Amino acid sequence: MTSPTVMTTAPVSPVSVPEKLLLAVVGLGLLLLLPVAFDADAARARLCFFAALGLVSAGTLGWSWWKFGREPAGVRQNNLWLRDSTGRGALAWLTAVVLTGFYVVLYWFSNDDGQGNFGPLNQLIHALDPVSQALRRRPADQWFLYGTFYTLAVLLMGGRALWKYRHSPYQRIRTASVMFFQLGFAFLLPGLLLAFQRPEYYFSYFWPLKYDYLFPGTVSYLLKDGGPALGVFMVFWGAVMSFVATPVLTYFFGKRWYCSWVCGCGGLAETAGDPYRHLSDKSRAAWRWEVRLIYPILGFIVFVTALLWLGAAGVLPGWFTTPQQSGLPLVSGLSPVDGLSKVYGFFIGSIFSGVIGVGFYPLMGSRVWCRFGCPMAAYLGLLQKHFSRFRISTNGGQCISCGNCSNVCEMGIDVKQYAQRGEPIVRASCVGCGLCSTACPRGVLNLENGPRAGRYQASQLISADSLRILG
Known part of the structure; x- marks a missing residue:
């Protein structure tokens, strides 16, 4: 008679006192953002806002050093599925709800009412006015607040990744690369362009990810407001990067040259999303859904872009390019072809890439958008699989x-x-x-x-x- 097998589970290691204190500093910084949102005194709200950012930054970097910098280098995956924060526990669900809620408020409840009021995020946004004035020569808006939070997350969690993967030269350089491109090309440079009365252009994003960069209306806007030299360069840069540089670089290096070294979406996934990378579904059913979603999304944006250019060239029937009234609020007053681009921007550009793509990090892993929805990832993936x-x-x-x-x-x-x-x-x-x-x-x-x-x-x-x- 054989004895029954006893299944044991390794206990979760206790959190040390210094680690608890550093995490408490991060939590205090996040809580300090709440009074900022409701404080009518602008000066006091601004002081609290920057104190909150300082506490979150100091706590995150200090915790990263304590957690990873003092131990021998190496990848450790201890108890990831047993912890509440990384094993889809209550803390993970709370984080997902907060992230999702922030994106919903940002996208649909924080538009300027014409008098500089941005709804629920108004105080948080105006707390950044001095920074926005210094960088962009204009008051902050909801997108500047978002860009600030986004960039700070990449830099702080990038610091964590540098400590965690310090034994790997490839990971150190790759992490430094996404931090550099997010700070320089996706935050500082677009702001400086606005300061010089030029279009807010992101040189690290290309069509079809930044889908409107090759739309006729955007091209006309860049040529007009960008000036005879810079506007032409912006249009030229976008077209060359999409149709020439992308195939060439992917042939030699695969899609990693962009998805893991340059892209801001990938940068956030590789830094802020690193604690959740193990949550990605490895089943064949998930792979089938990946194929069913990502390639039709790529095909749809190619179709819309082609229709817009055909409409601009006068090839399409007049009714297809003439604004029409509709019972649907999202497309009412637009032509059918413009309505398609509006629908794409709402469902794919906002809900999928933002609300789901980031809000679901703690539940589905850090690359939900990249894996199931990103048209740039689909384009690069086809090149990588068949020509790289x-x-x-x-x-x-x-x-x-x-x-x-x-x-x-x-x-x-x-x-x-x-x-x-x-x-x-x-x-x-x-x-x-x-x-x-x-x-x-x-x-x-x-x-x-x-x-x-x-x-x-x-x-x-x-x-x-x-x-x-x-x-």
């Missing part, structure tokens, strides 16, 4: 099936299945973050930009250590 030299090679002889690689994959790829068979990973969804390779204790996975010939063939390399394990 990029792949992740594996050495099945050394794999010990620990599952670390699959656990850290935010794109829902079951990397372990490839590693066990020694098959290279050539997937359209892979963003080349390299965390699977960083987390592997045996060096089984390697990011390569080799020749296209043989990129689908399994590696035949078996080391002496592997032979000892096998034999």
Whole structure:
């Protein structure tokens, strides 16, 4: 008679007193934002606002050092599924509700009423007026508040990632890259353009992600308000990056050159979303939904862009480009083709990429938008899978099936299945973050930009250590 197997669960390690204090500083900073939102005294609200940002910054960076900087370097995934904050517990749900609520209020309840009043976020927005005036020569608005919070999240959680992955040169450089592009190209440079009375242009975003950059109306606006030199350069930059640089760079480096090094959406996912990367669904059903959603979204924005240009060229019938009244508030007073772009912006640009894409980090992982909705990711993925030299090679002889690689994959790829068979990973969804390779204790996975010939063939390399394990 055999004894029954006893299943034990490793207890969650207790939180140390210094860690509790540092997290309390972060919590105090977040709570301090509440009186800012309701304080009628502008000077006092502004003081509280910057005190809150200071506490959140100091607490986050201090906690990151205490949590990761004092211990030996390496990827540790202890008790991620047992913690309330990272295992879809009550704290995770609360975080998701707060993030989702913030996006809803920002998008649909914080528009300027014409007198500088931004609704529920009014005090928070005007607390940033001195910063906005210094950078952009104009008062703050809801999008400047959003950009400030977004950039601060990338920088602070980027600092956490630098401590956590300090043993990996690839991760350090990649993290520094997304921090640089978010701060410089997505926050400071657009603000400086506004200060010089030029269009607020984001040089790190391209069509089809920034879908309106190649719409006829936006092109006309850039050429008119950007001036004869800068406006032409902006239009030229957007077109070249979308149709020339993107295929060339993806051919040599895969989609990682953009999704994991440049893109602001990816930058937030890789920094603020890092604690939730293990939550991505690895099932085949999730992969089917990925294919069903992301490629039709890409096709839709290509279709809308083509229709807009055909309409601008006078090819389409007049009724298709003439504004019409409709019972639908979202498209009333627009032409059918403009209505399509408005619908896309509302459902995909706002609800999917913002409310769901970020608000669901604590429940579905950090790359929900990138995996299921981003048209740029779909475009890059098609190039990567069929025309790129990029792949992740594996050495099945050394794999010990620990599952670390699959656990850290935010794109829902079951990397372990490839590693066990020694098959290279050539997937359209892979963003080349390299965390699977960083987390592997045996060096089984390697990011390569080799020749296209043989990129689908399994590696035949078996080391002496592997032979000892096998034999």
